[in-house]
Amino acid sequence: xxxxxxxxxxxxxxxxxxxLINNDDYVDITEQVFxxxxxxxxxKVVKSDYFNLLDxxxxxxxxxxxxxxxxxxxxxxxxxxxxxxxxxxxxxxxxNNRSIILLMSWxxxxxxxxxxxxNRYISILLDNYTLRRSPxxxxxxxxxFSEKRLPNNSTSISTSxxxxxxxxxxxxxxxxxxxxxxxxxxxxxxxxxxxxxxYEEEDLTMRNMNLDFLxxxxxxxxxxxxxxxxxxxxxxxxxxxxxDILVSQLNLIKCLxxxxxIFEHRSQLFDPTNEVTHLTSIFNRAQEQISFLRxxxxxxxxxxxxxxxxxxxxxxxxxxxxxxxxxxxxxxxxLSTLFSNISMYVKLSNSTSSFIQFENFLRFDIANQIEDFNxxxxxxxxxxxxxxxKSILGSFDTLTLTDYVFESxxxxxxxxxxxxxxxxxxxxxxxxxDDWFALVGELENALYQNLCIVAHNPCRQQQLTSRxxxxxxxxxxxxxxxxxDIYSTLQIGDDLGSEPALPISSYIYYTKLNLMIDLALxxxxxxxxxxxxxxxxxxxSNYLINLLMELLSTRIATIITNKIHYIExxxxxxxxxxxxxxKKENLKNQHQINTQKHLPYLLTIQKYHNEYLLKxxxxxxxxxxxxxxxxxxxxxxxxxxxxESELIFKSRLKPWSSIGIPNLPTFQQYNNSLKxxxxxxxxxxxxxxxxxxxxxxxxxxxxxxxxxLKSSEGISEFWVDTTQVIKWYEDILKTSIGxxxxxxxFTNIVKESKTNDLSTLYKVNISKGYHKQFPKITVKAK
Amino acid sequence: xxxxxxxxxxNSSLITVIDNLEYHQFDASNQEQFNQISHLVSQHLSExxxxxxxxxxxxxxxxxxxxxxxxxxxxxxxxxxxISKVEPHRNVRMRGYIGMVVIDPSFRKLGIGKNLxxxxxxxxxxxxxxxxxxxxxxxxxxxxxxxxxxxxxxKTKRLYRYYLNTHDAFRLILPISxxxxxxxxxxxxxxx
Numbered sequence: 001x002x003x004x005x006x007x008x009x010x011x012x013x014x015x016x017x018x019x020l021i022n023n024d025d026y027v028d029i030t031e032q033v034f035x036x037x038x039x040x041x042x043x044k045v046v047k048s049d050y051f052n053l054l055d056x057x058x059x060x061x062x063x064x065x066x067x068x069x070x071x072x073x074x075x076x077x078x079x080x081x082x083x084x085x086x087x088x089x090x091x092x093x094x095x096n097n098r099s100i101i102l103l104m105s106w107x108x109x110x111x112x113x114x115x116x117x118x119n120r121y122i123s124i125l126l127d128n129y130t131l132r133r134s135p136x137x138x139x140x141x142x143x144x145f146s147e148k149r150l151p152n153n154s155t156s157i158s159t160s161x162x163x164x165x166x167x168x169x170x171x172x173x174x175x176x177x178x179x180x181x182x183x184x185x186x187x188x189x190x191x192x193x194x195x196x197x198x199y200e201e202e203d204l205t206m207r208n209m210n211l212d213f214l215x216x217x218x219x220x221x222x223x224x225x226x227x228x229x230x231x232x233x234x235x236x237x238x239x240x241x242x243x244d245i246l247v248s249q250l251n252l253i254k255c256l257x258x259x260x261x262i263f264e265h266r267s268q269l270f271d272p273t274n275e276v277t278h279l280t281s282i283f284n285r286a287q288e289q290i291s292f293l294r295x296x297x298x299x300x301x302x303x304x305x306x307x308x309x310x311x312x313x314x315x316x317x318x319x320x321x322x323x324x325x326x327x328x329x330x331x332x333x334x335l336s337t338l339f340s341n342i343s344m345y346v347k348l349s350n351s352t353s354s355f356i357q358f359e360n361f362l363r364f365d366i367a368n369q370i371e372d373f374n375x376x377x378x379x380x381x382x383x384x385x386x387x388x389x390k391s392i393l394g395s396f397d398t399l400t401l402t403d404y405v406f407e408s409x410x411x412x413x414x415x416x417x418x419x420x421x422x423x424x425x426x427x428x429x430x431x432x433x434d435d436w437f438a439l440v441g442e443l444e445n446a447l448y449q450n451l452c453i454v455a456h457n458p459c460r461q462q463q464l465t466s467r468x469x470x471x472x473x474x475x476x477x478x479x480x481x482x483x484x485d486i487y488s489t490l491q492i493g494d495d496l497g498s499e500p501a502l503p504i505s506s507y508i509y510y511t512k513l514n515l516m517i518d519l520a521l522x523x524x525x526x527x528x529x530x531x532x533x534x535x536x537x538x539x540x541s542n543y544l545i546n547l548l549m550e551l552l553s554t555r556i557a558t559i560i561t562n563k564i565h566y567i568e569x570x571x572x573x574x575x576x577x578x579x580x581x582x583k584k585e586n587l588k589n590q591h592q593i594n595t596q597k598h599l600p601y602l603l604t605i606q607k608y609h610n611e612y613l614l615k616x617x618x619x620x621x622x623x624x625x626x627x628x629x630x631x632x633x634x635x636x637x638x639x640x641x642x643x644e645s646e647l648i649f650k651s652r653l654k655p656w657s658s659i660g661i662p663n664l665p666t667f668q669q670y671n672n673s674l675k676x677x678x679x680x681x682x683x684x685x686x687x688x689x690x691x692x693x694x695x696x697x698x699x700x701x702x703x704x705x706x707x708x709l710k711s712s713e714g715i716s717e718f719w720v721d722t723t724q725v726i727k728w729y730e731d732i733l734k735t736s737i738g739x740x741x742x743x744x745x746f747t748n749i750v751k752e753s754k755t756n757d758l759s760t761l762y763k764v765n766i767s768k769g770y771h772k773q774f775p776k777i778t779v780k781a782k
Numbered sequence: 783x784x785x786x787x788x789x790x791x792x793n794s795s796l797i798t799v800i801d802n803l804e805y806h807q808f809d810a811s812n813q814e815q816f817n818q819i820s821h822l823v824s825q826h827l828s829e830x831x832x833x834x835x836x837x838x839x840x841x842x843x844x845x846x847x848x849x850x851x852x853x854x855x856x857x858x859x860x861x862x863x864x865i866s867k868v869e870p871h872r873n874v875r876m877r878g879y880i881g882m883v884v885i886d887p888s889f890r891k892l893g894i895g896k897n898l899x900x901x902x903x904x905x906x907x908x909x910x911x912x913x914x915x916x917x918x919x920x921x922x923x924x925x926x927x928x929x930x931x932x933x934x935x936x937k938t939k940r941l942y943r944y945y946l947n948t949h950d951a952f953r954l955i956l957p958i959s960x961x962x963x964x965x966x967x968x969x970x971x972x973x974x
Contacts, residue, residue, distance in 0.1 A: 045837045053838055061832040066824070109948040202943045319830060459942035459950070470967065526940040527921070528952075530931055650963035651936055651955065658965045 060319065069320045072312040081304030083124045083145040086168035089242050090299055092176050095121065096249045097298045097328075098306060099183055104331035107190070107338075107375055110324040111205040113311050116187060118323045121145060122180050123310040126211040133212060139221050143181055145172065167236065175246055178222070178229045181214065182253035185222050188213030189260055190376055197382035203375050203457060210315045219257050226254050245296055248289045255286035259342060262384050266394035267350050269404075270358065272720075274350035283343035287336060294332035334374060341377030345384070349393055352720045355407040356608055364724040367454040367461065381455040390448065401444050408447060412510050413503040414560045414602045416594075419483060419493045420504075428490060439475075439482055443508075446471045450511075462526060465519045466655045472512040473659050480505040494559060501559045506551065509661070513548040517541050519655055525772035531640040531764055533652055534775070535631040539673060540653065540665060542624040547662055549617045552609055560609075564602050567594040611708065612715045619701035623736055623774075626695035630743055631777070633688060636678040637750075638759040639779060643670065678756045688747040695740045702733040734770035739777075746779050797848065800897055803861075803889075808840060808847035816840060818860045819849065826884050828920075828947050836865075839881055843867040845909070846878075848901055850885075850894055861886040864898035868910045874969035875913035875961045878906040883926075896929055903933070907958060914962035918944065918951040930954050 040046060061067040087095070099119050106115035117123045128144045191213055194204040214222075230247050237243040261282065267274045311320060326334075348365055352358040370378060387394050390401050399407075406420055422428055422436045449471065453464045480502060487493040487500035494501035520541045523529060529537055571591055578584045634640050643649040646667040650657065653664055678684045706729050708714035709722050716722050749762065762779050769776040795806040809815055820836045840847055843866065850862035862885040871877035880902060885894050906912045918941065919926045927937070935954040944951035957963055 045834065045841060047834075053835070056834040056838050057829070057831060059832040059834050061834070064832065066830040067832055109943050199942075202941070457942045459940045463939065470965070528937045528940060530937075533936070647957050647960070647963065648934060648936065650960075651957040654938075654963050654965065657963060658968050 058317070060317065065320070067319050069311045069316050069318070072308050072320050074307065074309060074312060075304075077304040078307040078309055080150065081120055081307070081309075082150055083121050083147060083305075084172070086166055087172050087176070087302065088168055089171060089240055089246065091302055092171045093242060093245050093249065093296075094298045094301045095119070095176065095305055096179050096246070097293070097296075098301050098325075099180070100249070100252070100293075100335070101325055101328050101331040102306075102323075103183060103187070104334045105324050105326045106187075107204070108326050108330075108334065109205070111207060111318055111321075112187070113207075113209060113314075113316060113318050114308075114321045114324045116183070117209065117211075117310045118306045118308065119180075120305055120307060120309060121176060122184060123314070125177070125180050126184060126213070127314065129214070130210070130212045133216075139217065140177070140181075140225065142217075143177060145177065167240065170232075171246075174229055175233060175250070178225050179250055179253055181217075182222050182226055182250070182257055185214045185217060185219060186253065186256040186259075188215050188217075189219075189257070190379070191215075193376065193379040193383060196379075197455070198375065198379045199457070199460060202459075204379070207317060209310070209317075219260060223254055223257060226250050245293065248292050252286060252289040252293065255282050255289065255339070258282045259380065262342065262346055262380065263387070263394075265346070266397070269392055269395040269399045270352055270354055270407075272351045272353045276346055276350045279346050280343060283339045283346075286339045290332055290336050290339070294328070337372075338374040338377050341373050342380060345377075345381055348720050349385075354604075354718075355411045356605075356718050357720045359408075359411065360719050360725065361721075362451075362454050364719070364728060365721065368728060369724060370455060370461070371458050373455075378455045378457070382452065385455070386448065386451055392451070401448065402440060405440065405443050405447050409504060409507045410601070411605060411608075412507045413556055414563045414598075414605055416563065416598050417494055417503045419486065422486070422492065425492065428486075428492070432486065432490070435482060439478055442475055442478065443504075446475055450515075458522070458526060462519065462522055465515055465522070469512065469515055469519065469655065470658060472508060472515060476505055476508045476512060477660065479508055494562065496555070496558050496562065501555070501562070503559050506555050506559065510548065510551055510556065512659075513544055513551070516656060516659070517544050517548070520544070521773040524775065527775075529652075531631075531766055531777070532635070532642055534766075534777075535628055535635070535640075536643065536649070536652060536670065538624045538628045538631070539670075540656075542621055542628060543665065544662070545617050545621045545624070549614060549621065552614055552617070557606075557609065560602055560606055564599065564606075567591075567599050567602075608715070608718055612705075612718060615701065615705055615708075619698055619705060620732075622694055622698035622701060623732070623739075626691050626698060626743075627739060627774070627777075629687070629691045629694070630739070630746075632674055632676050633678070633684065633691070633746075634764060634777075634779070635674060636676045636684075636756070638757045639762060639764045642674055643667075681750055681754075681756075684750050684756075685747055688743055688750065692740060692743045692747070695736055695743065699733065699736045699740060702729055702736060705729055706733065728771075731771040732774070735774040738770060739774075742776075742778060749779065797901065799853070801892065802853060803892075803894065804851045804853055805897065805901060806849050806851065808844050808849055808863075810841065810844035815849065815860065819847070819863050819865070822860055822863055822886065823865075823882055823884050826887065827882060829945060839865045839867060846902060846905065848898055850889075850898065861889045862894045862898060864895075864902055866902050866906070868906055868912055870972050871914075871916075872966050873972050874966050875959075875972070876910055878902070878910070878912040878915040880915065880917040895926075896933070899929065899933060903956065913957075913959040915956040915958065916953065918953050920945060921950045921952055927952060927954075930956075 059067075060069070062070070065071050099116065099122065102115040102119065106112055117126075124145055124147055125143050128146065129142050132142055132144070190204070191206050191208060192215065194200070194206045198204045200206050230250050233243050233247050233250075237247075259282070262279060265276065265279060306323060308320070308323065310316075311318065345366065348361050349358070352361055366381065373381075384393070386392060387396070389396050392399065392401070392404050409417065409420065423433055428436075446468070449464070449468055453461050453468065456464060483493055483500060483502045483505055487495070494503055520537050523537060524534065571587070571594060575584060575587045575591060578587060631640065635642055643652070649667050649670060657664055676687070706726060709716055709719070709726050709729070719725055749758070753761070755761075758779075761782060763782050765776075765778045765780050767776045767778070795809055797805045797807060799805070808819070816836065819840070820831075820833070823831065823836070846866040846868065848864050849860045851858050851860055863882070864880065865882040866878060866880045868876060868878045880899065883895050883898060903915060906915060915935075917930070917935075919930070921927075921940070931937075931954075933956065935956045937952045938955045939953040941951040941953060943949070955962065961969060
């Protein structure tokens with residue numbers, strides 16, 4: 001029951017030292033609150049228009065123990081803990097070790113108040129810094145472990161002025177302080193990265209208790225102080241055992257801060273000779289510190305040094321929680337993963353030699369692996385990939401975003417499409433050129449958005465892909481109309497004999513179909529579909545794959561063949577026909593570029609399409625078709641249901657519903673696809689044998705694909721590192737083999753049973769498979 | 783006097799009796815019902831909610847809160863509750879939202895949750911002609927997911943680390959009208 005007596009902050013804190021509480025600092029507003037409450041007569045919630053349900057679910061509630069941090073009880077030791085007091089070397093090392101573990105605990109989906117800020121040294125340091133910061137005083141003078149509210153606190157603002165201190169005092173005010181400053185700076189970096197590239201709460205909880213995490217402090221200045229402190233510690237190492245551990249902890253913090261150097265590194269995109277040893281040496285040094293530090297033995301931290309104090313004491317919009325600390329082995333693994341993730345993508349991204357390699361790196365090494373990435377490595381990647389100037393890997397001097405778009409188009413339909421040179425064509429009027437620039441701009445934005453998808457968590461990847469479909473669908477309509485118009489009015493654009501080739505629209509359609517298939521199959525990875533929905537998704541995906549294969553093997557293949565034909569046959573004839581002079585020289589120069597640059601690239605793309613893409617899609621199509629057939633048979637035997645209403649069917653396919661081309665399959669087509677008569681067991685067995693043959697051919701296709709990826713003369717040239725792509729296909733291969741066995745077992749069930757309704761005897765079980773896009777579908781006896 | 787005696791013994795709120803359990807509509811003027819509901823929810827849901835959340839739902843959409851009680855002379859306390867709302871979604875379709883379903887553990891596996899959801903669906907369709915119903919549930923709550931899927935809900939999104947306990951959630955939608963199968967950008971605005 002709320003008391004109407006004047007508020008007394010020590011009322012409910014019998015353990016609290018009364019001398020620590022000064023009631024004069026507080027204003028009693030009890031009367032005003034109750035007076036205001038008396039004015040509310042309509043039983044309605046009084047709130048700001050800007051306060052919504054989401055805010056409500058995060059709202060704190062006074063006097064509710066689950067929601068009111070003001071009710072947290074602290075011990076006398078916690079209340080009186082003096083962060084400015086000297087501590088032993090062992091104690092400093094233990095405090096730092098726990099801080100590192102709490103840092104990784106924060107990055108494991110927790111919040112700062114219950115992890116790093118539970119460290120009293122860090123919270124007091126930040127509290128004092130937030131009040132004291134000024135551009136006119138020296139870095140270390142900003143930071144103090146002094147708690148003004150404690151009686152008789154021994155304090156020193158500057159380490160340099162305290163000449164009479166002991167080693168233990170210096171440890172606190174030099175080593176522990178610079179460690180805490182460095183760690184805090186790294187948290188500040190994470191918060192900034194989080195704001196720019198991650199989702200608040202679901203990826204990283206960024207609520208900072210209104211503390212300034214050293215956002216404006218120069219990291220180089222901190223590193224300089226770390227190095228000075230390390231020098232001092234090394235000079236003391238003869239007389240104190242364990243200094244090497246503290247030095248290693250400081251070196252680790254230095255490496256964490258130095259991670260920001262990856263944003264300053266400007267690569268030459270598609271140049272495999274980029275120099276990154278200055279970055280890899282940081283990653284290697286960090287791993288050395290981690291290996292050393294994780295095997296050391298650490299004592300308990302002194303009582304009161306880690307506490308819920310900050311939750312009670314500071315501006316807190318969080319609910320009360322216990323301190324959250326993951327096991328140390330998990331923390332060290334996670335920290336090691338952070339560095340190895342960043343090391344991997346810095347090395348690989350700077351080793352790619354072509355757009356195709358770069359695209360495969362983004363797909364197989366980043367997007368497909370993203371759930372195993374440390375969250376900060378994910379956030380860093382997004383900012384590392386696309387810089388503030390919108391350049392890719394900072395390559396703005398050599399490759400603009402427009403160039404990147406053209407590279408992307410070239411990798412699908414070949415280079416040198418005439419429509420992409422429209423801006424240089426003097427015969428094209430300014431209106432058409434303006435339209436061209438606007439459309440290229442839209443294409444840039446769409447591709448930019450695609451690049452921003454790869455490093456997000458898998459759930460967001462799915463949502464952003466769904467949104468991207470609308471953009472690419474609209475682009476296809478706009479570009480198709482533009483290409484047709486330019487071709488018919490100005491006869492500009494590649495052609496396929498008598499009709500326009502529409503290379504840009506074809507590229508857009510190709511990209512869109514890829515996104516549509518990704519969206520469908522990644523829904524399986526997110527476990528969105530029930531058994532009967534999996535059939536629709538595989539059936540629909542297979543339909544899209546067949547359209548994609550048709551596009552690649554007909555229109556796109558012809559565009560590329562025609563470009564090759566032009567370079568090899570048409571252009572040389574043009575040269576022959578022209579008399580000697582500047583025009584002939586220009587044509588000859590163009591021929592040289594064509595034969596030395598464009599032709600080899602066209603042949604490379606042709607190889608990539610024929611020896612990889614078409615074979616990969618064919619194998620996937622075979623597998624999806626086999627599983628779809630299998631699911632139809634299971635459905636006929638009443639082991640899985642079907643969509644009973646068109647509404648539910650359309651609802652499942654809603655993400656693709658607005659796409660103009662290709663049209664969504666109708667409910668009628670879906671029902672027709674399910675027709676299978678299982679009244680005669682022999683016929684069922686024959687169909688099942690056919691499915692097994694089909695899936696076995698898929699197995700062979702995947703084996704060939706993997707062999708080709710492993711062979712130096714095969715298609716490995718299209719990957720900068722084939723480790724992940726081989727694993728991806730090996731997992732699908734295992735899936736195919738698993739399905740082949742399942743189909744054999746089900747064939748035996750059909751042979752032995754005399755009924756065309758197996759629902760009373762058997763049930764279908766869906767579980768995690770070898771590959772995330774393919775769950776295991778097992779028929780089990782009931 | 784037990785707390786259950788404070789619950790209004792008002793048969794006007796009684797909707798139905800199933801398996802000897804009474805299904806009532808929440809009475810917004812009954813403070814004791816409000817207290818029992820918030821107590822039941824805070825006891826059995828993982829997310830801690832402030833009083834504002836209860837007020838937000840129960841005061842704005844009291845008609846969409848249904849409670850389950852044992853008939854007298856048994857203990858007449860609330861043993862199950864469903865709390866929902868209905869609002870225009872992006873001003874293009876009417877969306878029902880099931881916010882909380884809580885059943886006292888000793889009364890689980892009796893189909894009470896299913897009855898409450900069915901009752902809510904029925905009322906939302908009749909009273910507000912909704913186009914769809916949406917809700918979220920933890921990915922590990924297999925029982926709840928099965929319940930909703932059996933009623934026709936589809937998992938439409940997975941929400942990364944949605945809950946405070948860091949679990950992912952599934953967003954499920956039950957389509958009621960064709961509007962639910964069309965993307966928002968392609969729907970006309972609702973008439974005001």
